[in-house]
Amino acid sequence: MSTPEGNVEEMPLGARIHRLQRIAADLDREDIELEDAMRLFEEGVAHLRVAESLVKDAELRIERLLEDSDGIRTEKLTPGE
């Protein structure tokens, strides 16, 4: 059975959705223990909650890549600039 990958709060969206799919698959296993099932379910609900708020409330972050004497860095870019 799979184990949680990293912090539930910081996982990127793609990994989160992948994780949700794994959790559902694990819950379908015949040999899963009740405690594991409950833990997986709780983790899945946490992922859902974060992912849903991300999808609902996010704002596009746009940056510009620059190279100068200080090296390579990014700065915020306002569209239409």
Added chain:
Amino acid sequence: MPRTLRAARSQTDVQESFDFDAARTRRQREDPITLGVAALNARVRQMLEARVPPLWVEGEISGWKRYASGHRYFCLKDADAQINAVLFRSDAQRLPAEPEEGMHVRVFGSVTLYDKRGDYQLVARRVEATGDGGLWRLAFEKLRARLDGEGLLDPARKRSLPLHPRTVGIVTSPVGAALHDILHVIERRAPWTRVILSPARVQGDGAALDVARAIELFERSGIAIDVLIVGRGGGSIEDLWAFNEEPVARAIAACPVPVISAVGHEVDVTIADLVADLRAPTPSAAAEYAVPDGSALRDELAAARMRLARTLRRFAVRRREQLDVSRERLDRRMHRLVEKRHEEIHMARERLDRRVHRIIEKRRAVIAQLAARIDALSPLQSLARGYAVPLDDHGRILRRTAEFTVGDPFHLRVADGTIAARTERTERAQRTEEEQS
């Protein structure tokens, strides 16, 4: 345009005043002028340049030669005639490819005369192939063949795009419509995405190198991107040309993450498109390929929520079923166990019964034996054998002489009855005394 007729007064002033019309007039007067070679060439050159405006000339390329100076020299000819031509370096830079021998071209330029050699020639400003797609096509095919030979166009090299990119890189002009279109689409579909622009000049001199640099800047920056969009909006074939050049193709091929190309409009297919992992017909389409549709994602999440709930429910049901099965199995087992015990008890009882029975039988036999013995000792038996038993009036057995009184009556019990008797005398036997003690 008629010119003022002025006779040449010397070889040095013809520069200013020579006029062929005037010369013709002189010849008519049978008074031809004399000119130096330089003067003649200069006069002819001026005349050519003045009389023949810049124009397009069609013909076939012959003897195309590129000099170290960057100038190109060639001959333009058709079946019946030819003219030498030069394309100076500044104009030659715009050539997408060197034309091939015999290629049918049209050349824009002006005719002149090269004073030093007295050669009449065409100073070309542009050279375009008139055949199938022209020089652009030629350059395109050459680079395509070379990249193909290196395997860079192999479909097996194409990487699949990430389903949920966290960061999208863009290489395009910071002021072009393409950037605006891409940002608009990403904002609409996946506003949680981080977008990083690496600005580049996408047309004009050095554009190809700048685009390549901008692509490579991502890798050098160490900033992780999941997918890269490289492109620009529509334009002429010359405007798009940077995306047909080798530096861009190689930068795309070397990019560590999947690249979506979006150059011009749908009809424009560039080398960049061929090398990229995915070709988008427009910058907007590239953005759509790059990021998932938020509404689809919302559906996906809703589906995940439902699946999770369903799985847990199914889990509970399955557990209960398993429990039921276990209990049933346990019941059956208990039942079987009880049955078995019953049987054991039954058998034990039977065994016990048999044993008790045997014991009773045995006892019965002993009793019978004893009874037989008792029977043998019965006084009746003795009587039967001829013995008689003396009894007093009370029926007590008289065993000793002392119990007899001479003259008294007593009874004798014999086998079949009683006899009335009387004691005559008593006599104790000695031996009997001894036996008694």
